[in-house]
Amino acid sequence: LNLPALAYLYTGLDLLGTFVFATSGAISGVRHRVDLFGVLVLSFVAATSGGILRDVLMGATPPAAINDWRYLAVSALAGVVTFYRCATIANLRGTLLIFDAAGLGLYCVAGTTKALSAGLSPLAAVLLGMLTGIGGGIVRDVLVGEVPAVFRAETKLYAVAAIAGSTLVVIGAKLGWPAMQTTLGGALLCFGLRYAAIRRGWELPVAEEPA
Amino acid sequence: LNLPALAYLYTGLDLLGTFVFATSGAISGVRHRVDLFGVLVLSFVAATSGGILRDVLMGATPPAAINDWRYLAVSALAGVVTFYRCATIANLRGTLLIFDAAGLGLYCVAGTTKALSAGLSPLAAVLLGMLTGIGGGIVRDVLVGEVPAVFRAETKLYAVAAIAGSTLVVIGAKLGWPAMQTTLGGALLCFGLRYAAIRRGWELPVAEEPA
């Protein structure tokens, strides 16, 4: 693989992740009976607000997601398709869950790498990497008045997978591992952990309610 | 009209928009049984958080709305009046809706113009112009746990009107139209579209729920 091919591959995966995250926002919008504009906003928000929050917290303004028409175009496409074919999209839920896990891996390593490149501390890089992966879903759920899915046990190690991937990238950067392998390793660790958690039903505990 | 007179006119309209947007926050607060502080926060938030979000996303910090006492004073006035005379304000709903449409037109062209002046891309300028107009209402509704009104069909082309006004300003700037006429045209397009949508009941579609 040469470098331009890798760049195309990365961009393609990034936009695929955008599409899949956006469908989760669009499905939520259709369920909450919002209009077409609401569905498009929830699509865009689910796909991009993790990265937007990261960029705002880093001071990297304006965020890439509001300056690059491709994110808006791809998430709008996901929104329109889901709006008119929601039953079809809902039937693909199992497949989308796999792509969503891949998107999570990609987003968390991309966020971590961006934070490290800007000279942020290892802790901030892990937190912002995780936020890049889970922030879109949090904003999507808050906008429709739901407790974020990522806080619920039945969602199964979503954030833990993002933290694991981000942490591996930070460790690799500190130990001087080759960047490409570390990035790939972080994304695969996140994806693998999330996939295994879905398959095997791994969950975090929920506290017993106080008397 | 000379320039100082125009500047006064603009400031007057801006503060009138602030007042009207603030009453929408105050009414929501009274409905949700929050205390006087809650009503004042919701008034301020409804009037200013569109602009605050725009400024944060642009990196224009601190946002104008927290540095200029007039926005706080005018929105606090709207909050106090609504708090003690909520039935009167609620009876003015029809009139307020017209002023709200005018405020929307003003806010969206002001936001677009500020983004263009800071050198942001046309896409970002449209998105931030729209956000300036609709962001206050979104934050107001999220703070009381409601799905934002701007996502509901029965609100009738609120965001679409803001996008139309912002887009006209961006097109005019690209084509070198005179700034004042373009700005006025964008505000009037937004106002007119919103007004017509209310009068004629134009709505965006809502998806059929999936099986």
Add this chain to the structure above:
Amino acid sequence: LNLPALAYLYTGLDLLGTFVFATSGAISGVRHRVDLFGVLVLSFVAATSGGILRDVLMGATPPAAINDWRYLAVSALAGVVTFYRCATIANLRGTLLIFDAAGLGLYCVAGTTKALSAGLSPLAAVLLGMLTGIGGGIVRDVLVGEVPAVFRAETKLYAVAAIAGSTLVVIGAKLGWPAMQTTLGGALLCFGLRYAAIRRGWELPVAEEPA
């Protein structure tokens, strides 16, 4: 008291405030049946998002709270203790309320001082000081779909106390009072007002609902 001792004292109080604020997030998480990750996020958010919002609005990015591991460590400790001993923590509610009032005093003067040091206007310094104190609770409540407690009369002069403390710090700075005494006075005013409001049941009014 010499200066290093004061610095240690300040840091100790700051981390104690972080712990107490974090328990409020953890208790909310346990009540809403979120998993361990959700409890940890709500702990961190309740303790730090007032300061994070302040820093983002000031342009002081990245915010201190995501760069300094101690805030994460202390709020995670509060989260874990509450997760496994929620009944015990809930029984300490009366004691925690006192510490929370102290934390509120500390946060609001710290936020005001930071804003003044960065050259912001007196108005912005009061608003950001108040936001430092109350922002964490607002984000905590919005994340679980509740109207913020600080907007409810039964919470009893929470924000008013923060505004009073912040305002005293701004007045002292304008009049050239000694910084240490002014800061201490602002924190004590906030604490005292909040404590008296709890003891005596002082509340802000709630509007009569419109017909």
